[in-house]
Amino acid sequence: MGLLVVENLSKSFGGLRAVSGLSFEVEEGEILGLIGPNGAGKTTVFNCLTGFLPSDDGSIVFRERSIKGLKPHEICALGIARTFQIVRPFLNLTVLDNLMIGAMLREKSMTLARKKAEEVLELVGLTKVGNQRAAGLPLPMRKRLELGRALCTGPSLLLLDEVMGGLNPKEVEEIVGLLKEVNGKGVAILLIEHVMKGVMALSHRVVVMNYGQKIAEGSPQEVVRDPNVVQAYLGREFADAGS
């Protein structure tokens, strides 16, 4: 059984079906890309998975136990960490303090938490700004901080919401390298992303959503050639043109 098993997930806002009958699995140690046009419902899926939104229907099972209805902090304690599409650093705290908050989940001692935070600080390449206030960081560094903070909680599954958004190609490459390293340590990653280069380079498998539903699943190469996917992103003409 997979690390995370989502079955028939549904969420509506009033009359709007944001997510409808979505099912997928994330295997231990794999990187699963979750892509789809804007408004496809991807962030809503994240919010349901991490307890920020109650799902209307379906089951969410992590390590063979249901996490539906749990609070976000409980889910994090179980091993699922997430980042936000619009980064949310603790602005008035230093970078290191930001990381420590994450580390303090598992490390009860402040000294050990600090040590862990320093390790992650180096891993995400922010050692130079460790003592700077987060408010002073430019966006690419804030993204690394967000990622680092989530890593500090020692997750087995990392949910990344457009972590490459707003980065230039070189920065994207650096993040890809970083994520490969993280994945190498055994952390599974579920990745919402619009930057296709990143998705293709990282994902073992990809799930494509449109209008709240899964429209394709498979390896990155398969998915990109799927006419349904092309149609979703580019419209019918392109899909017909390709076939």
Add this chain to the structure above:
Amino acid sequence: MRKTSLLFAIAMAILMVLPAFLDKYLLGIFFMIFFYAYLGQAWNVLTGYTGHISLGHSLYVGMGAYVSTFLAMKYGLSPWIGMWAGGIIAAITGLVIGFLGFRFGLRGVYFVILTIAFAEITRLVVCHVPALGGFAGIFLDFKPSFWNLQFRSNESYYYVGLGFMVASALVVRALEKSRIGKFMIAVREDETAAEALGVNAFKYSMIAIALSAFMSALAGTLYANYIFYISPNTVMGMGLSIELILRPIVGGMGTVLGPIVGSFLLTPLSEISRAYFARGGLEGLHLILYGVLAILVVLFMREGILVYLERFWRRFVRE
């Protein structure tokens, strides 16, 4: 770093020795400085550190004052013990308010209004309870003794006040460095992000409000046994709720020294105002000044005067 510790040691030494040079009037002013600094620390725990703004903190002060006074007058219980009863009752009240606010998602302005509503409801209810003196309030008997927390000389009040202020500063300082304190700060900075990192925002907000309420109640007991008169309007009213927040705001919310600096800055102003407008009831001038200062600070020095003092100090230390 060592220079800062030296500064504190010198300041403490001065404060310990000062009473020998002060007359009764000045000692009284210092007592009020210490009192408001302490109260500011208490409020800070909930607002400055955890980020939930309360404009109804006089509720807890009033509870402390009324509970300890009632126990003292009815059962002869020493206020040193009575203050604990007041503190616990206040803490429970805080937990109730916190539960309603945090569980039901009342944030920001709604939470502020919730705190005001509870304070006002309680104040109005107390006004109608004859056993607690109703509108007119209660005059305390003057029976000076250490156990009654009442003293003949202002010098004793000075030291008790100083003790409270220093104790609260130490408590908040320890909190700041502790796990609990850091999680509170995370909740203040970004509750959603904190939750996503495994921080139980509800739990830490509840701890904050209970602690803040408890500490505030102790101040109420102290106040009652200094002024010897308590009434719903003076110890549970909006006036006190607003006054007690001004010092931490001006001095610096979310810092240990903020309420202290703020109190040393603002409290003497009220005395000067009182001196020039001796006729009762016209002491509004200092409040106007407080208001202006608070606006200026929030607009231009959001983190309070303390940050500017620190920068100045750092430049001084470097030379």
Add this chain to the structure above:
Amino acid sequence: MNYALILQLTVQGILLGGIYGLIAVGLSLIFGVMGVVNFAHGPMIVLGMYITYGIFVLAGLDPYVSCVIASGALFLLGYLIQASIVNRILDFPEAMQVLPLVATGLIIENSVLMAFGPDPRSPRTALALASFNVGPISVDVSRFIAFLLALVMTGAIFIFLKKSDVGKRIRAAADSRVGAALVGIRVNKVNNFSFGLGAATTGAAGALLLPLMATSPHLGHDFTLTAFVVVILGGLGNLPGALAGGLILGVAESLATLFVPATMKQVVSFALLVGIMLVRPQGLFGGRR
């Protein structure tokens, strides 16, 4: 069941509720456009009362006439407050927006205290004690006039917002600050005007209330809280809701005196406030939250 008494209380509640509605419309407007809760609303009403009182004492003008002057004066004050203070705090976290307005209220309250002293003031106007009868119900003339004027003014505000150019700009800015700026609306000026308008309602309300009650400097807090109850009842930012909420609260408070002493009736309104916030924070009629 003393139906006559209940009817009497209901009517009195409605009459007072009209004024509550006027006050709440001002507060709701300020929130709707700027997203800021005016914690100085109550002290502004008190200021309106004192201005009206001052004019009455100095020039003998009846409060219902000097209502216009009081509104105008508060409009200017509101404009100033927005321009100098509130415009700067629009992007602050909600919590930090509360403090400058509380401080402003503090300044207003104590300025009035220093100018007039702490004793309650009450003008002896010609209509103060007059009343007329409608069937079994006795109606105070001053309450009745206040009610009518409050309704007229509230109606005028609604029409103004709907039909006039400035009104349309205000509604645009309330809808979307960025959008309004993009179409060339000087949002800062619109904000100033809106706050001024909201403040004007406090001036008017003060003038209308003066014949009904004595004024004293510290009434501000009570008014602010009452305004909150009404606004939250009706829905923050919902203007017709504010008027409806005012009427509802007026009646609720009035009927409450059947069960509790008059000095406790505010406990009823605050309990109502807490209840609404917990159960239906968007208000009975839905506001913007």
